[in-house]
Amino acid sequence: MTMSQPLLQVRNLRVEFPNRHGTLLALDDISFDIAPGEILGVVGESGAGKSLTGAAIIGLLEPPGRVAGGQILLDGRRIDKLDADQMRQVRGRQIGAVFQDPLTSLNPLYTVGRQLIETIQTHLPLDARQARERAIDLLRQTGIPAPEARIAQYPHQFSGGMRQRVVIALALAAEPRLVVADEPTTALDVSIQAQIIALLRRLARDKGAAVMLITHDMGVIAETCDRVAVMYAGRIVEMGPVRDVIHQPAHPYTQGLMGSIPAMDEDRARLLQIDGAMPRLTAIPSGCAFNPRCPRVFDRCRAERPELLPATATLAACWLHAAMAEGAP
Amino acid sequence: MTALVQVQDLAKVFDVSAPWLNRVLERQPRLFVHAVDGVSFSIERGRTLALVGESGCGKSTVARLLVGLHGPSAGSVRFDGQDTAEVLKGSQVQALALRRRMQMIFQDPYASLNPRWRVRDIVAEPLREHGLLQDVQAIDERVADLLRSVGMAAADAQKFPHQFSGGQRQRISIARALATQPEFLVCDEPTSALDVSVQAQVLNIMKDLQRERGLTYLFISHNLAVVRHVADDVGVMYLGRLVELAPKQRIFAQPRHPYTRMLLDAIPDIQMSGRARTPVQGEVPNPLSPPTGCSFHPRCPVANARCSAERPVLIVRDGAQVACHAVEEGRI
Amino acid sequence: MNRPASLEAPPGALARFFAGDVWHSFTHSPVAIVSALLVLLCAVSALFAPWLSPHDPFDLATLDLANSRLPPAWMPEGKASFMLGTDDQGRDILSALMYGARISLLVALAAVLASVVLGVGLGLLSGFVGGRLDAFIMRVCDVMLSFPAILVALLIDGVGRAMFPNAHESLAFAVLILAIALTGWVKYARTVRGTTMVERQKEYVQAARVIGVPSARIMRRHVLPNVLGPVLVLATIDVAQAVIIEATLSFLGVGVPPTSPSLGTLIRVGNDFLFSGEWWITVFPGAMLMLIALSVNLLGDWLRDALNPRLQ
Numbered sequence: 001m002t003m004s005q006p007l008l009q010v011r012n013l014r015v016e017f018p019n020r021h022g023t024l025l026a027l028d029d030i031s032f033d034i035a036p037g038e039i040l041g042v043v044g045e046s047g048a049g050k051s052l053t054g055a056a057i058i059g060l061l062e063p064p065g066r067v068a069g070g071q072i073l074l075d076g077r078r079i080d081k082l083d084a085d086q087m088r089q090v091r092g093r094q095i096g097a098v099f100q101d102p103l104t105s106l107n108p109l110y111t112v113g114r115q116l117i118e119t120i121q122t123h124l125p126l127d128a129r130q131a132r133e134r135a136i137d138l139l140r141q142t143g144i145p146a147p148e149a150r151i152a153q154y155p156h157q158f159s160g161g162m163r164q165r166v167v168i169a170l171a172l173a174a175e176p177r178l179v180v181a182d183e184p185t186t187a188l189d190v191s192i193q194a195q196i197i198a199l200l201r202r203l204a205r206d207k208g209a210a211v212m213l214i215t216h217d218m219g220v221i222a223e224t225c226d227r228v229a230v231m232y233a234g235r236i237v238e239m240g241p242v243r244d245v246i247h248q249p250a251h252p253y254t255q256g257l258m259g260s261i262p263a264m265d266e267d268r269a270r271l272l273q274i275d276g277a278m279p280r281l282t283a284i285p286s287g288c289a290f291n292p293r294c295p296r297v298f299d300r301c302r303a304e305r306p307e308l309l310p311a312t313a314t315l316a317a318c319w320l321h322a323a324m325a326e327g328a329p
Numbered sequence: 330m331t332a333l334v335q336v337q338d339l340a341k342v343f344d345v346s347a348p349w350l351n352r353v354l355e356r357q358p359r360l361f362v363h364a365v366d367g368v369s370f371s372i373e374r375g376r377t378l379a380l381v382g383e384s385g386c387g388k389s390t391v392a393r394l395l396v397g398l399h400g401p402s403a404g405s406v407r408f409d410g411q412d413t414a415e416v417l418k419g420s421q422v423q424a425l426a427l428r429r430r431m432q433m434i435f436q437d438p439y440a441s442l443n444p445r446w447r448v449r450d451i452v453a454e455p456l457r458e459h460g461l462l463q464d465v466q467a468i469d470e471r472v473a474d475l476l477r478s479v480g481m482a483a484a485d486a487q488k489f490p491h492q493f494s495g496g497q498r499q500r501i502s503i504a505r506a507l508a509t510q511p512e513f514l515v516c517d518e519p520t521s522a523l524d525v526s527v528q529a530q531v532l533n534i535m536k537d538l539q540r541e542r543g544l545t546y547l548f549i550s551h552n553l554a555v556v557r558h559v560a561d562d563v564g565v566m567y568l569g570r571l572v573e574l575a576p577k578q579r580i581f582a583q584p585r586h587p588y589t590r591m592l593l594d595a596i597p598d599i600q601m602s603g604r605a606r607t608p609v610q611g612e613v614p615n616p617l618s619p620p621t622g623c624s625f626h627p628r629c630p631v632a633n634a635r636c637s638a639e640r641p642v643l644i645v646r647d648g649a650q651v652a653c654h655a656v657e658e659g660r661i
Numbered sequence: 662m663n664r665p666a667s668l669e670a671p672p673g674a675l676a677r678f679f680a681g682d683v684w685h686s687f688t689h690s691p692v693a694i695v696s697a698l699l700v701l702l703c704a705v706s707a708l709f710a711p712w713l714s715p716h717d718p719f720d721l722a723t724l725d726l727a728n729s730r731l732p733p734a735w736m737p738e739g740k741a742s743f744m745l746g747t748d749d750q751g752r753d754i755l756s757a758l759m760y761g762a763r764i765s766l767l768v769a770l771a772a773v774l775a776s777v778v779l780g781v782g783l784g785l786l787s788g789f790v791g792g793r794l795d796a797f798i799m800r801v802c803d804v805m806l807s808f809p810a811i812l813v814a815l816l817i818d819g820v821g822r823a824m825f826p827n828a829h830e831s832l833a834f835a836v837l838i839l840a841i842a843l844t845g846w847v848k849y850a851r852t853v854r855g856t857t858m859v860e861r862q863k864e865y866v867q868a869a870r871v872i873g874v875p876s877a878r879i880m881r882r883h884v885l886p887n888v889l890g891p892v893l894v895l896a897t898i899d900v901a902q903a904v905i906i907e908a909t910l911s912f913l914g915v916g917v918p919p920t921s922p923s924l925g926t927l928i929r930v931g932n933d934f935l936f937s938g939e940w941w942i943t944v945f946p947g948a949m950l951m952l953i954a955l956s957v958n959l960l961g962d963w964l965r966d967a968l969n970p971r972l973q
Contacts, residue, residue, distance in 0.1 A: 045524035045525065045526060045527075046524055159612050161612055162612070189383035189384055189551070189613065190383065190553075190592065190595045190596060191383065191591060191592065191595040192612060193595070193597075194594075194595040197597070216524060216525070217597070218525070218599055219596065219597025219598070219599045220597055222597055222598060222599045222600075222601050223597045223598060242601075243601055246599065246600075246601065247601075256526060257526060259529075260528070260529030261525055261529075261554070261599065262532075262554040262555050262557060262558035263554065263557075263599070263600070264553070264554050264581070264596060264599075264600075265600060267558075268558070269536075270536070271529035271532055271533055271558065272529065273529040273530045273533055274526045274529075275530075277496065277497075277527070278524075
């Protein structure tokens with residue numbers, strides 16, 4: 001366990017969407033930390049709220065969504081209450097963002113070099129020549145061959161995987177302390193995906209940046225992350241070191257999730273399936289949000305919502321582990 | 330006993346040239362994409378053949394060729410002995426009879442159901458189109474049966490697609506595909522757009538249905554783990570060609586073609602076994618200008634001079650078919 | 662037959678509409694409500710003119726030259742029974758307005774309907790079939806767009822009159838409606854073609870092809886319901902434009918026959934009296950025309966925003 005101050009601290013984050021039917025609570029009491037140089041994976045299925053968490057941290061929540069409670073601290077400083085201008089400065093310099101679709105993340109009308117240099121000069125005190133050298137260096141670090149030539153090309157002249165590398169270079173241009181990557185490999189082929197994952201890992205290590213990797217793909221998490229948070233219906237249900245969450249999942253949802261992934265090393269006649277579906281935001285059950293689908297549900301689950309409690313090797317929001325937390329003999 | 334589906338030297342060429350006026354004014358040549366470039370395989374009744382490959386390999390085009398959404402540029406597709414292209418161009422009655430026996434499930438659960446139609450009409454459309462049932466009550470009962478067989482409720486027939494989740498819509502698509510009691514189902518990435526736990530539900534249903542009804546599947550996917558779960562035989566495609574074709578156990582235990590090995594290596598290691606992996610090189614080339622000879626040679630660790638000049642054919646090695654000079658020459 | 666509670670009939674179309682976002686947007690938009698009320702007012706007074714108007718301006722027996730050129734009722738020489746004054750023959754302006762609006766609206770609605778049918782039909786065909794047919798129809802559209810609308814209408818009108826010089830009045834109406842329809846169909850064709858091309862690629866259309874549904878039926882039953890959305894908005898705004906084109910043509914004397922004066926005719930007739938001080942004979946028809954066009958346009962604007970899912 002690292003002793004350094006965590007770079008990102010999220011405390012009891014709540015995100016709401018008011019609409020004419022009422023107010024939808026999309027994120028409910030999310031808390032986690034990321035230390036410098038650490039890669040935290042945020043995994044969950046559609047509707048779990050993982051992209052919203054990333055958007056809230058970057059400050060790009062789409063209105064009418066808004067942060068309704070809790071705190072987001074970057075290096076000890078609160079960033080959830082900043083105004084648009086201040087947030088914009090933080091966003092480029094301290095936080096870099098990588099999104100899913102490289103096609104729409106880059107402006108098709110400007111060369112790659114211009115976009116890179118513009119970002120660099122906005123946040124760092126470099127002149128044009130220095131910025132250009134830095135841009136070429138960034139492209140080289142992200143594995144783009146012949147960067148001196150390619151810096152003058154337009155996004156459409158790059159393939160999907162190459163474009164995503166450019167997006168990563170752009171995210172790292174101003175030497176951010178935190179990188180938020182939302183499904184960076186989902187739109188890519190499997191072989192390219194492996195390359196991008198390796199790149200993210202290497203860059204995080206080399207630059208000591210903290211990375212928040214949001215994805216639905218457990219395999220990517222296994223390859224890339226140090227710790228992982230599993231989200232369900234706007235809440236974190238399990239959190240811990242990657243190896244432990246994958247091999248010893250303590251929360252029934254995580255267990256179901258791991259069981260339903262087809263494995264490469266064994267044959268199973270049937271995949272484990274979790275009956276039902278994730279509840280819609282308008283119909284989240286009281287108590288534990290997973291209780292209608294849980295094979296091990298009991299009365300307390302329906303009445304009280306569990307906090308993250310220490311289980312064998314991870315933290316799980318499940319009353320099954322209450323005994324351990326309360327120090328039962 | 331002949332196989333239910335036999336594909337011989339199937340090819341499909343798409344004309345992606347600029348419009349005529351542009352070509353004349355800008356003096357551009359005509360452009361063609363060989364989406365499918367000489368593919369042959371067969372599927373026995375009751376078995377599942379999976380076609381895997383990355384984007385641009387032509388597996389979706391093969392799927393569409395098999396159900397007649399495209400006509401082949403060369404080669405043939407034979408279903409139960411009949412040439413499908415000829416039958417579909419022939420008499421309406423025979424074309425419909427053929428269509429009744431094979432159906433398709435698509436990738437995108439949000440686009441595969443007409444948003445303005447109720448589920449009842451969507452699932453009943455094949456019944457009405459083929460004149461299988463006339464009586465409204467009989468149709469409603471059959472629709473309810475079909476919905477129940479995919480794990481949904483009869484009351485869902487009254488609703489619209491937007492009231493359902495992705496996994497449920499995919500199940501409605503399966504119910505629609507089963508309406509005419511087909512023998513052969515082509516599934517084009519049916520679970521790629523679904524969450525993992527929903528995918529598990531849909532895959533379980535598909536396997537159950539296959540067992541109960543003796544269905545034959547062609548299963549297209551880019552996800553090797555899913556393929557491992559559902560397939561009996563696996564074909565690996567690269568840039569429109571079949572590079573390896575083998576029973577599932579053999580392909581996963583002993584991949585022969587360098588591309589198959591690269592694909593298997595690239596799969597993220599969830600079990601974190603820490604197995605040694607060779608790093609992946611390069612990217613899929615532009616299909617408009619494929620490499621000469623073996624299309625994989627620019628990325629292949631064991632390519633030689635012959636590989637860039639001569640296109641390899643499928644040869645049989647230990648119960649698998651592989652198209653690779655290095656395998657033929659015994660180099661790997 | 663007993664139906665379990667879970668099989669209760671789902672809310673019908675009307676109930677769903679009133680619970681939906683469109684109605685909610687309507688009830689919360691003052692502009693939409695006001696313009697809808699205005700449109701309703703004009704439409705009702707126009708449609709029911711024979712029963713609602715205080716006088717019948719076309720019944721020669723009731724006309725009295727003694728009542729001619731009376732100003733509106735609130736002016737010194739006006740009479741209460743002629744709210745907006747009378748023209749040089751003693752016809753009540755208010756009644757003439759209502760009858761005129763009736764003609765204008767009926768012609769405009771008929772023209773827009775014809776326009777929609779023609780445009781949507783050709784657009785569907787063009788988008789679905791593609792290839793040479795598509796290229797041909799689009800070239801026809803391009804040619805039509807290079808003519809100003811009024812010119813096209815004048816051309817067809819003139820040709821029609823030349824061909825049938827002694828034609829019955831209803832033929833004159835038909836030619837007029839056709840002329841206006843032919844100025845407007847291109848935008849429907851283009852819009853529908855675009856959305857058809859998008860929908861054609863979608864998997865539910867391919868699923869229908871795999872089932873074996875013939876192309877014509879796919880076009881009609883699958884694609885058509887999904888491409889009509891933008892058409893509604895266009896048609897609403899088109900009504901306003903059709904009213905103005907008809908008024909222009911009638912003003913020029915080549916629109917409706919003189920025995921059934923529309924608002925345009927009234928404006929033209931009243932124009933002659935403008936400078937002799939009897940302004941009301943031309944101003945009120947003009948104001949009515951403007952009111953109709955404005956409120957229909959505002960309604961169309963609201964409809965476009967209400968139907969756009971991204972703005973909600």
